[in-house]
């Protein structure tokens with residue numbers, strides 16, 4: 001077992017989607033490291049189970065749980081949230097992280113791929129928040145962290161579905177924050193907007209160009225000169241999940257190496 005566990009989110013009970021790998025896994029690990037209990041939800045249940053086992057090995061049994069969830073399924077959400085609530089003894093943080101991209105410009109993208117991207121990236125945030133609210137209400141203060149993208153704020157010529165879906169997540173986050181504030185519920189909602197981060201989501205490009213060239217190509221588009229690391233995003237998730245960000249709602253954090261400053 002590891003020894004130096006932090007306390008920045010001690011007592012928090014977090015549900016993280018797409019947590020079998022990449023940013024979801026990094027966020028779950030970081031939250032657990034700072035004292036939270038975590039439920040890792042993913043369609044890849046084997047991957048989520050492996051990450052949960054790692055977390056338990058580091059911080060003790062009863063820190064992490066894995067649940068199978070397809071974030072496009074309303075029945076799946078209802079079931080997974082109930083399980084997480086029972087396992088963790090409540091739910092105070094929802095990290096809507098699961099997301100996908102599909103290639104194709106506005107003329108070549110199929111309607112099927114458009115709907116798939118919108119469903120995984122946007123229906124997920126709607127369904128997850130809709131059904132998590134009753135748990136978050138019972139475990140205030142709560143926090144909803146939605147992983148959008150810098151691509152939700154800045155468009156590309158060949159990513160229409162991804163751009164539109166991530167822009168939807170951006171404004172949906174704000175509406176959720178305002179709803180909670182209006183209701184007098186201490187549940188905040190914010191979005192995170194990363195640029196390219198070193199996760200398997202970059203695999204298609206890396207298969208085309210090789211890892212070094214692909215990463216260098218992407219890095220040249222970033223003022224800081226390189227792509228980001230999962231920890232760069234996990235630390236932002238940690239901040240938004242914690243009470244350190246208690247005055248922040250309906251806002252966005254851009255972790256883009258300077259891209260949006262240009």
Ligand SMILES: NC(=O)c1ccc[n+]([C@@H]2O[C@H](COP(=O)([O-])OP(=O)(O)OC[C@H]3O[C@@H](n4cnc5c(N)ncnc54)[C@H](O)[C@@H]3O)[C@@H](O)[C@H]2O)c1
Nearest residue numbers: 018020022023043070071097098099149196197199200201
């Ligand atoms: N890595 C980047 O460069 C980058 C940049 C900006 C935004 N993002 C966003 O960050 C989030 C995480 O991306 P990542 O880089 O870790 O991607 P990734 O592909 O490494 O991981 C995504 C995870 O989501 C899971 N998933 C996919 N569809 C699902 C579904 N229907 N139900 C449940 N789980 C599902 C996958 O099994 C996988 O574990 C995504 O929303 C992505 O759009 C990533």
